[in-house]
Amino acid sequence: MKTTGNTIFISGGSAGIGLAMAKKLNAAGNTIIINGRSEERLQSALKQLDQAIAIQGDLSVEADRIRIAKELKEHHPKVNVIINNAGAAFSYLLSETLNAHEKAAIEMNTNYLSVIHFTELLLPHLLQKTEAAVVNVSSIAVFGSHKLVPTYGATKAALHSYTVALRYTYEEEKNLQIYEVYPPLVNTEFSAEIGGANGIPPEEVADELFLALEKNQFDVPVGDTKQFFK
Numbered sequence: 192m193k194t195t196g197n198t199i200f201i202s203g204g205s206a207g208i209g210l211a212m213a214k215k216l217n218a219a220g221n222t223i224i225i226n227g228r229s230e231e232r233l234q235s236a237l238k239q240l241d242q243a244i245a246i247q248g249d250l251s252v253e254a255d256r257i258r259i260a261k262e263l264k265e266h267h268p269k270v271n272v273i274i275n276n277a278g279a280a281f282s283y284l285l286s287e288t289l290n291a292h293e294k295a296a297i298e299m300n301t302n303y304l305s306v307i308h309f310t311e312l313l314l315p316h317l318l319q320k321t322e323a324a325v326v327n328v329s330s331i332a333v334f335g336s337h338k339l340v341p342t343y344g345a346t347k348a349a350l351h352s353y354t355v356a357l358r359y360t361y362e363e364e365k366n367l368q369i370y371e372v373y374p375p376l377v378n379t380e381f382s383a384e385i386g387g388a389n390g391i392p393p394e395e396v397a398d399e400l401f402l403a404l405e406k407n408q409f410d411v412p413v414g415d416t417k418q419f420f421k
């Protein structure tokens with residue numbers, strides 16, 4: 192798809208991978224709308240972007256998803272790309288916790304159910320556009336389990352399954368493309384507890400997404416995740 196002139200909403204665009212994507216796409220001439228829970232982080236991110244917009248809100252909360260989708264449609268109707276990037280993960284050992292199911296529920300709500308709902312809220316709007324895309328950020332965790340994030344992988348595998356189904360559903364609609372980005376370990380705050388300092392820079396994920404958009408390459412493995420796409 193075109194990589195300039197889009198209006199792109201990025202959930203979790205105030206830090207890490209989302210902010211790196213915001214910067215890359217902003218520099219290429221796209222209007223960027225970032226989202227996050229902390230207003231302070233959003234304001235700090237806005238200073239690093241050119242004429243970007245921020246919409247505060249917690250996408251794991253139903254009322255916030257409805258409000259944000261409404262605000263996008265009413266005040267930023269040019270939005271034609273949504274990047275579902277915000278995610279949650281708990282780092283813990285199954286042997287040392289008694290509430291893994293509560294952690295799993297939070298992860299599943301943020302990483303899977305909320306993405307389905309938010310996407311559903313915006314799909315009718317996106318389908319009216321000449322060119323539109325949904326970009327879901329999953330993970331290398333789609334392809335295997337890790338004992339330090341024991342209930343996270345399943346949520347990203349679920350997101351992957353939904354993303355493929357969404358792509359199949361709309362494959363006849365030439366104006367709507369469905370992308371999935373699979374980052375490996377990336378050096379962000381998110382991964383700090385599982386050795387994220389050894390991960391790749393978030394800019395590498397943003398660069399791969401940009402190239403994929405240019406090529407209409409819907410699966411976007413990054414770094415180590417490429418081994419699963421040979």
Ligand SMILES: NC(=O)c1ccc[n+]([C@@H]2O[C@H](COP(=O)([O-])OP(=O)(O)OC[C@H]3O[C@@H](n4cnc5c(N)ncnc54)[C@H](OP(=O)(O)O)[C@@H]3O)[C@@H](O)[C@H]2O)c1
Pocket residue numbers: 202203204205206207208209226227228229230232248249250251276277278279280301328329330331332373374375376377378379380381382387390393
């Ligand atoms: N880092 C990795 O190693 C890695 C690897 C594979 C996949 N991923 C995936 O990549 C995505 C981004 O991760 P990251 O490493 O860039 O994380 P990060 O550096 O911690 O940034 C997360 C961003 O999301 C926002 N956010 C978190 N929860 C939110 C919510 N419920 N609603 C709205 N915004 C929210 C944060 O801002 P606020 O805190 O202010 O809300 C921040 O802007 C996640 O889906 C993650 O699962 C990460």
